[in-house]
Amino acid sequence: MKINLRRSLSLAIGLTALGATLISAAEVEKFFDRQGNLVVQEKVEKYKRRADEGTSYPVPPPPFSDGIFPCSDCHAGMEPDPERRELVGMHADIILDHAEGQRWCLDCHNLNDRDSLRLVNGDLIPFTESYLLCGQCHGDKLRDWKVGIHGKRTGYWNGEKQYLLCAHCHDPHSPSFKPLAPMPPPIRPENIRREAAPVAPVPH
Amino acid sequence: MCNDSKCDKQAFQKSRRKVLKGLAAGIGVLALPAPDAAASVWETFFQKHFRELTRDELKKVLARLESNYSKEFGQQVSVKATPPIEGVKFGYGLDLSRCIGCRRCVYGCVTENNQSREPQIQWIRVLQLDKEKGVSLEHAKHYYNPPEVPTEGHFYMPVQCQQCENPPCTKVCPVQATWMEKDGIVVVDYNWCIGCRYCMAACPYGARHFNWAKSKLPKEELNPNTHYLGNRPRPTGVVEKCTFCIQRTREQPGRYPACEEVCPVGARKFGNLLDPKGEIRYLIENKRVFILKEDLNTQPKFFYFYAT
Numbered sequence: 065m066k067i068n069l070r071r072s073l074s075l076a077i078g079l080t081a082l083g084a085t086l087i088s089a090a091e092v093e094k095f096f097d098r099q100g101n102l103v104v105q106e107k108v109e110k111y112k113r114r115a116d117e118g119t120s121y122p123v124p125p126p127p128f129s130d131g132i133f134p135c136s137d138c139h140a141g142m143e144p145d146p147e148r149r150e151l152v153g154m155h156a157d158i159i160l161d162h163a164e165g166q167r168w169c170l171d172c173h174n175l176n177d178r179d180s181l182r183l184v185n186g187d188l189i190p191f192t193e194s195y196l197l198c199g200q201c202h203g204d205k206l207r208d209w210k211v212g213i214h215g216k217r218t219g220y221w222n223g224e225k226q227y228l229l230c231a232h233c234h235d236p237h238s239p240s241f242k243p244l245a246p247m248p249p250p251i252r253p254e255n256i257r258r259e260a261a262p263v264a265p266v267p268h
Numbered sequence: 269m270c271n272d273s274k275c276d277k278q279a280f281q282k283s284r285r286k287v288l289k290g291l292a293a294g295i296g297v298l299a300l301p302a303p304d305a306a307a308s309v310w311e312t313f314f315q316k317h318f319r320e321l322t323r324d325e326l327k328k329v330l331a332r333l334e335s336n337y338s339k340e341f342g343q344q345v346s347v348k349a350t351p352p353i354e355g356v357k358f359g360y361g362l363d364l365s366r367c368i369g370c371r372r373c374v375y376g377c378v379t380e381n382n383q384s385r386e387p388q389i390q391w392i393r394v395l396q397l398d399k400e401k402g403v404s405l406e407h408a409k410h411y412y413n414p415p416e417v418p419t420e421g422h423f424y425m426p427v428q429c430q431q432c433e434n435p436p437c438t439k440v441c442p443v444q445a446t447w448m449e450k451d452g453i454v455v456v457d458y459n460w461c462i463g464c465r466y467c468m469a470a471c472p473y474g475a476r477h478f479n480w481a482k483s484k485l486p487k488e489e490l491n492p493n494t495h496y497l498g499n500r501p502r503p504t505g506v507v508e509k510c511t512f513c514i515q516r517t518r519e520q521p522g523r524y525p526a527c528e529e530v531c532p533v534g535a536r537k538f539g540n541l542l543d544p545k546g547e548i549r550y551l552i553e554n555k556r557v558f559i560l561k562e563d564l565n566t567q568p569k570f571f572y573f574y575a576t
Binding site: 208211212213214215216217218219220221222223224228233241243244245246247248249250251252256 | 353356361363369370371372387390393411413414418523529539547551555575
């Protein structure tokens with residue numbers, strides 16, 4: 065009994081040590097800062113692990129406006145202001161047309177780390193998983209999107225598929241789908257023989 | 269023996285028969301290709317029905333077509349005859365609550381499937397319908413052309429081959445040049461079709477189109493990735509139709525059809541009906557679905573649905 069206990073104790077210590085080395089290896093993060101200096105720092109687990117992690121929804125990069133991301137480029141040196149207000153100057157071009165009476169910027173954007181989005185429960189998510197944010201209200205759409213019914217899904221019907229983020233089709237600040245110019249109507253049968261028109265290239 | 273007039277009559281009858289026989293043979297010979305025609309013309313003339321070709325014969329046919337098309341279009345054209353995939357029955361879904369009638373699918377299809385530009389052939393026809401009247405085809409408009417779609421009070425319904433499980437078009441073909449494949453795609457053997465257009469009359473969806481003239485297809489717009497039963501350049505005088513992009517979808521892995529890929533609103537869905545976890549089964553089981561002209565018992569594998 066005593067031996068068993070000792071053995072299991074040593075095993076436990078061994079495992080802990082192994083775990084600690086693994087964690088310490090994972091916790092160091094190396095990157096170059098904007099001045100080009102190598103920075104080695106402890107890695108902070110920014111995003112919580114979620115239940116459906118591992119299920120991948122491959123998406124192209126989020127459709128940011130030119131030069132807008134990472135937000136921390138500008139926001140890093142700014143004092144965060146949690147006060148609800150009308151924006152002037154920067155971002156004044158964004159007109160919220162999406163339940164605007166009930167929310168403002170910081171209900172989705174994160175106060176302290178602008179490079180992430182924030183769910184209502186306080187969890188941070190990257191912009192590449194913004195569908196989780198939209199799915200908080202539009203749960204039925206998220207469910208359909210995951211199985212490929214809502215939204216455009218391309219790739220291979222019996223292989224890898226490419227999803228699009230909600231924001232690729234819907235501007236998150238004004239999400240209704242915008243009208244498009246239709247492509248030319250077919251030629252009426254009565255005009256087919258009379259029109260000896262030159263072959264027009266197919267519009268793309 | 270015989271009197272003169274009777275003998276004359278017999279002689280005349282004999283000679284008349286001979287003349288008619290000769291005439292028939294002569295006309296028959298006229299129908300053959302000219303004796304100095306290229307070997308490929310003779311081979312085309314005596315080509316068997318697609319489904320009766322042995323593997324070697326099929327190889328020869330494909331090679332002949334490839335060389336002919338490559339010469340005609342000045343680029344390497346491939347003609348495949350990829351067979352159906354085991355355990356697959358293709359189905360299509362179209363979300364009427366999403367379609368905005370922009371006709372991107374029509375032109376995506378034209379480019380992918382080498383349709384004639386002039387005279388114009390389009391496999392997809394987008395109908396503009398009144399919300400007030402619902403799916404009422406007599407009120408459908410084909411030629412709408414406002415500056416922007418969708419327009420107030422309208423919804424849109426693209427119609428193409430419904431890939432019926434009980435297809436009326438294949439039943440009327442007098443030479444069996446059109447049939448349903450194992451994966452559910454209704455195809456045409458353009459080399460066997462005699463151009464009688466019975467199938468066009470039989471199709472309740474207007475999904476079949478006739479090559480009235482030599483198709484004008486600019487060389488640089490040709491899609492060189494073709495299938496024998498699909499998008500290879502068509503000869504004059506044959507019927508053609510949507511094949512669910514057979515040249516894409518039968519591959520492993522198979523790309524989505526061109527219309528699905530080009531749709532800007534994601535209204536088009538495609539997959540394997542026999543896959544219980546696939547998107548088509550999901551939408552049939554979870555959404556409000558209807559099929560066009562259900563009362564005709566054509567049993568389409570094309571499902572219109574409302575996702576919301």
